[in-house]
Amino acid sequence: MKFKKLIVASSIVASTMISNFAFAAENIKVGVLHSLSGTMAISETTLKDTVLMMIADQNAKGGLLGKKIEAVVVDPASNWPLFAEKGRELLAKDKVDVIFGSWTSVSRKSVLPVLEELDGLMFYPVQYEGEESSRNIFYTGAAPNQQAIPAVDYLMNDIGAKRWVLLGTDYVYPRTTNKILEAYLLSKGVKPEDIMVNYTPFGHSDWQNIVADVKKFGSTGKKTAVVSTINGDANIPFYKELGNQGVSAEDIPVIAFSVGEEELSGFDTTPLVGHMAAWNYFQSIDTEENEEFIANWKKYIGDDKRVTNDPMEATYIGFKMWVKAVEKAGTTDVDAVEQAMIGIAIPNLTGGIAVMNSNHHLSKPVFIGEIQADGQFEVVWSTPDTVIGDAWSNYLPSSKDLISDWTAPVSCGNFNIKTAKCSGK
Amino acid sequence: MLRLFSLLVFCLMSWHVAADDHLATAGNEQQAETTLASLLKQLPNTKLNKMAPLIKKIAATSAPQVPAILETLQAGELYYLKANKQLVHAQRTQHKKYDLTDLLSNAPLPSVTSSAIKKVRTNNRIRRQIGDLLSNMELNAKDPAIRLEAVKQLLDSPNKVGIKSVTLLHDNEPQSKIRELMSVVLAVEQLKAGTEAEKLAAVSILTGRLEPAVKNALVKALDNSTALSDKSELTRALSHAIDKIEQQGDLYQIADHLFFGLSLGSVLLLSAIGLAITFGVMGVINMAHGEMMMLGAYTTYVIQQTFPTLIEYSLLMAIPAAFVVSGLVGIIIERGVIRFLKGRPLETLLATFGISLILQQLVRTIFSPLNRQVEAPQWMSGSLDINPIFSLTYNRLYIILFALMVFFSLLMILKKSSLGLHVRAVSQNRDMARALSIKSSWVDAITFGLGSGIAGIAGVALSQLTNVGPNLGQAYIIDSFLVVVFGGVGNLWGTLVAAMTLGTFNKFLEPSMGPVLANIIVLVGLILFIQKRPKGLFPQKGRAAE
Numbered sequence: 011m012k013f014k015k016l017i018v019a020s021s022i023v024a025s026t027m028i029s030n031f032a033f034a035a036e037n038i039k040v041g042v043l044h045s046l047s048g049t050m051a052i053s054e055t056t057l058k059d060t061v062l063m064m065i066a067d068q069n070a071k072g073g074l075l076g077k078k079i080e081a082v083v084v085d086p087a088s089n090w091p092l093f094a095e096k097g098r099e100l101l102a103k104d105k106v107d108v109i110f111g112s113w114t115s116v117s118r119k120s121v122l123p124v125l126e127e128l129d130g131l132m133f134y135p136v137q138y139e140g141e142e143s144s145r146n147i148f149y150t151g152a153a154p155n156q157q158a159i160p161a162v163d164y165l166m167n168d169i170g171a172k173r174w175v176l177l178g179t180d181y182v183y184p185r186t187t188n189k190i191l192e193a194y195l196l197s198k199g200v201k202p203e204d205i206m207v208n209y210t211p212f213g214h215s216d217w218q219n220i221v222a223d224v225k226k227f228g229s230t231g232k233k234t235a236v237v238s239t240i241n242g243d244a245n246i247p248f249y250k251e252l253g254n255q256g257v258s259a260e261d262i263p264v265i266a267f268s269v270g271e272e273e274l275s276g277f278d279t280t281p282l283v284g285h286m287a288a289w290n291y292f293q294s295i296d297t298e299e300n301e302e303f304i305a306n307w308k309k310y311i312g313d314d315k316r317v318t319n320d321p322m323e324a325t326y327i328g329f330k331m332w333v334k335a336v337e338k339a340g341t342t343d344v345d346a347v348e349q350a351m352i353g354i355a356i357p358n359l360t361g362g363i364a365v366m367n368s369n370h371h372l373s374k375p376v377f378i379g380e381i382q383a384d385g386q387f388e389v390v391w392s393t394p395d396t397v398i399g400d401a402w403s404n405y406l407p408s409s410k411d412l413i414s415d416w417t418a419p420v421s422c423g424n425f426n427i428k429t430a431k432c433s434g435k
Numbered sequence: 436m437l438r439l440f441s442l443l444v445f446c447l448m449s450w451h452v453a454a455d456d457h458l459a460t461a462g463n464e465q466q467a468e469t470t471l472a473s474l475l476k477q478l479p480n481t482k483l484n485k486m487a488p489l490i491k492k493i494a495a496t497s498a499p500q501v502p503a504i505l506e507t508l509q510a511g512e513l514y515y516l517k518a519n520k521q522l523v524h525a526q527r528t529q530h531k532k533y534d535l536t537d538l539l540s541n542a543p544l545p546s547v548t549s550s551a552i553k554k555v556r557t558n559n560r561i562r563r564q565i566g567d568l569l570s571n572m573e574l575n576a577k578d579p580a581i582r583l584e585a586v587k588q589l590l591d592s593p594n595k596v597g598i599k600s601v602t603l604l605h606d607n608e609p610q611s612k613i614r615e616l617m618s619v620v621l622a623v624e625q626l627k628a629g630t631e632a633e634k635l636a637a638v639s640i641l642t643g644r645l646e647p648a649v650k651n652a653l654v655k656a657l658d659n660s661t662a663l664s665d666k667s668e669l670t671r672a673l674s675h676a677i678d679k680i681e682q683q684g685d686l687y688q689i690a691d692h693l694f695f696g697l698s699l700g701s702v703l704l705l706s707a708i709g710l711a712i713t714f715g716v717m718g719v720i721n722m723a724h725g726e727m728m729m730l731g732a733y734t735t736y737v738i739q740q741t742f743p744t745l746i747e748y749s750l751l752m753a754i755p756a757a758f759v760v761s762g763l764v765g766i767i768i769e770r771g772v773i774r775f776l777k778g779r780p781l782e783t784l785l786a787t788f789g790i791s792l793i794l795q796q797l798v799r800t801i802f803s804p805l806n807r808q809v810e811a812p813q814w815m816s817g818s819l820d821i822n823p824i825f826s827l828t829y830n831r832l833y834i835i836l837f838a839l840m841v842f843f844s845l846l847m848i849l850k851k852s853s854l855g856l857h858v859r860a861v862s863q864n865r866d867m868a869r870a871l872s873i874k875s876s877w878v879d880a881i882t883f884g885l886g887s888g889i890a891g892i893a894g895v896a897l898s899q900l901t902n903v904g905p906n907l908g909q910a911y912i913i914d915s916f917l918v919v920v921f922g923g924v925g926n927l928w929g930t931l932v933a934a935m936t937l938g939t940f941n942k943f944l945e946p947s948m949g950p951v952l953a954n955i956i957v958l959v960g961l962i963l964f965i966q967k968r969p970k971g972l973f974p975q976k977g978r979a980a981e
Contacts, residue, residue: 051804052804052805168483168484168558168560169558169559169560170560180951208949209949209951210950210951211950211951213902213906213910214950215900215901215902215910216699216702216900216950218695218698218699218828218831218942219692219695219942219945219946219950220950222691222695223946229647229651229824230647230651231647231648231651231655243806243902243904246806246902247900247901247902250811251828253816254816254817254818254828254829254830255818255826255828256817256818256820256826259559260559260562260563260566261563263559277808278808278810281816284559284562286559380558380559382511388554388556390483390556390558390559391483391558
């Protein structure tokens with residue numbers, strides 16, 4: 011019997027070795043799931059190029075585990091259900107080892123079930139509303155406590171804001187973020203009548219009423235600030251209207267979570283000067299790593315005017331971490347890489363260290379920058395240290411008891427600490 | 436003799452005193468400058484959150500250089516040399532190159548690259564603080580406009596130093612408008628800390644003032660006085676004053692909404708008026724109408740790119756250019772496609788829809804799918820302040836006037852010119868017009884060109900309000916059809932009334948409903964209206980209607 015077992019075991023070992031040999035000739039495949047057409051193409055094409063740049067870079071260094079990395083680029087065309095289809099195609103047909111992709115939350119939610127079903131691995135590089143933690147996704151963008159909450163703290167403590175206007179585009183990210191912010195502000199003793207919330211459709215261009223309302227809301231003598239989750243090109247007419255109605259950044263400052271270097275590039279930013287944005291990275295941050303990254307990017311893309319932005323840094327960190335985790339695990343197998351990822355630390359571009367935590371979120375520094383006339387940001391405030399991303403907000407009653415921990419004893423994305431049960435599957 | 440002697444002594448004495456005075460100020464000035472220099476040294480090492488008290492101290496030295504230094508800091512042009520921390524006034528000359536002058540002596544220094552200097556950082560709050568400090572110093576400026584602004588700023592953010600100087604300056608202020616505002620500032624102060632009688636006097640000064648700061652002060656005073664006694668004279672005066680201000684506030688709020696509504700209406704009018712000709716007069720359903728506007732907006736962009744130094748006049752140049760470009764494209768579409776589909780509305784609709792997609796893709800290929808930036812000339816930005824709570828933004832104001840101008844000139848063309856006569860003849864009875872030797876196919880082409888050209892002009896106006904991108908036209912095409920149908924097909928006056936009605940309705944609903952719901956309600960209302968009166972507000976009557 012023992013002998014028989016030994017034979018079985020050795021044959022298994024042999025077969026795995028053979029299959030390993032068989033794979034050795036093949037490339038490691040990286041799927042890129044970013045929209046290259048449609049409304050989101052403006053933002054997502056940049057991230058596709060970033061991934062391709064990182065892959066070229068890694069191949070120039072000799073590849074990974076002795077193999078070349080090969081990119082498989084697909085175009086989900088800003089069409090949310092297509093993200094699921096293209097994700098399935100990448101995992102089932104192309105058999106990619108990892109996916110870098112998605113921008114909007116709705117596209118992530120669309121591809122998520124496919125990733126869980128086929129046990130894929132995806133890196134998601136954009137700031138988002140939280141309230142999610144999947145075993146198959148690593149979130150390298152900011153959670154609300156790494157962007158929205160520190161931004162509000164800055165306005166409250168350094169600018170002295172007492173009255174709050176929460177303006178947003180009408181979809182899931184602004185609605186959830188504003189819900190968290192409202193709860194947070196109320197917990198800080200802000201009265202409900204000092205908070206004004208307003209949602210507008212995508213591409214809204216007639217801001218007369220809303221700006222007039224903000225102006226009126228801000229004329230009661232208490233310092234008023236606007237927290238903007240307005241997305242996309244609706245921002246430009248909004249800031250223009252603010253300027254025209256004579257609302258300056260000194261009177262009513264606006265802090266935005268979706269306006270970065272890329273969105274401002276090529277635009278006349280005079281009406282925006284002095285307004286703010288909160289991110290984990292700005293192109294203007296003066297470190298050696300950043301300088302090198304910017305130089306590489308401009309060289310790769312062949313255009314000296316191209317800018318870098320926060321989701322690009324998140325992509326950069328995600329890719330570097332994945333490479334390190336694969337090297338550590340010695341394989342691209344999803345389960346092994348997933349466990350190897352936790353605890354991986356690599357230098358970020360702003361002079362700190364990014365660490366992947368057990369909840370699949372990063373530790374990141376938070377910066378507040380003021381918009382300058384040249385479309386860049388000047389950092390006016392930063393957290394003293396990195397902040398650990400919190401998947402489940404502590405300020406929402408539905409999620410305050412939930413934590414995410416993908417390491418051994420818990421291994422759950424939504425573990426309820428009160429009932430000590432994993433609420434999901 | 437004695438009198439003379441005493442006069443002499445007096446003169447001598449007064450001269451002596453004056454000289455002493457002079458010496459003393461010189462000494463103070465010197466002292467101020469040394470304190471200033473030592474305070475300035477701290478600037479490069481001070482963190483942003485410790486900056487406010489330092490700036491306060493700098494201002495308090497009242498050395499003569501202070502205003503210039505604060506202005507430099509506010510403009511973000513205060514830098515220091517990394518090597519020796521010398522403070523400099525830096526101005527960017529070209530990419531990464533800076534011209535420097537010494538901050539205190541204004542002596543020119545050799546130019547450097549950006550790596551040799553570092554900016555003294557400020558933020559919103561500090562710039563606001565500097566603004567307040569500077570406006571205190573401007574309270575006795577020579578230019579009355581600057582003085583007025585300074586007093587206004589003081590009213591918004593009162594501070595002790597400013598109020599003290601206003602108390603001194605008030606009686607000697609030559610301009611009555613500024614003096615009035617100064618007494619408002621003082622009255623607001625009295626309302627905070629004064630005797631009952633003083634407060635009452637203050638209330639009578641403040642009654643009828645519309646500045647938000649006044650209302651806030653009154654409300655605060657009322658809150659405090661009701662705590663003391665309910666029915667005192669002061670309480671009654673206060674609540675009376677507040678009521679009056681609120682009444683006026685409501686009135687201006689309505690005026691505000693009316694203006695917003697008219698401005699939205701004028702945008703609708705501009706985009707619909709071209710359609711009123713092609714659809715209303717000729718009966719062609721032109722789905723590419725929005726793209727004609729888009730072409731107009733892109734023409735503005737091209738004009739601005741071609742003449743980058745003439746931004747101020749770019750819009751005036753763009754109006755005829757956009758008319759020609761869109762008009763020509765319109766004529767080509769009419770000659771090339773639409774005339775072969777006469778009397779087949781469904782096919783015209785599909786064909787023009789196809790054309791709209793082709794034009795969008797064309798623009799994408801030529802200009803990139805990203806939005807293009809069209810700059811606003813100086814005269815289009817800012818607002819006309821009627822009073823502290825009511826102002827009209829210039830860009831909207833001009834567009835309202837522009838829309839009306841376009842409307843009336845079009846009306847003139849149709850009513851008074853021979854072209855207009857021909858257009859009306861062909862649209863009323865094509866066969867009869869042809870029998871009277873009117874070249875109907877030529878008239879069709881020109882009419883379509885005219886409608887498209889006007890859409891191009893609308894595009895110039897829209898480039899100032901919204902993003903110029905390939906999808907610009909799509910956002911307006913539905914609204915344009917709605918306006919034309921609502922107003923009554925074939926009736927220009929109907930288009931005017933319909934556009935203004937829809938715009939105003941929308942803007943009055945928006946504050947309570949939100950922009951999305953307001954749109955929906957307007958749409959539903961419109962559908963119901965069309966059910967009741969299928970021919971719109973002003974249907975054509977008589978034989979021409981057939």
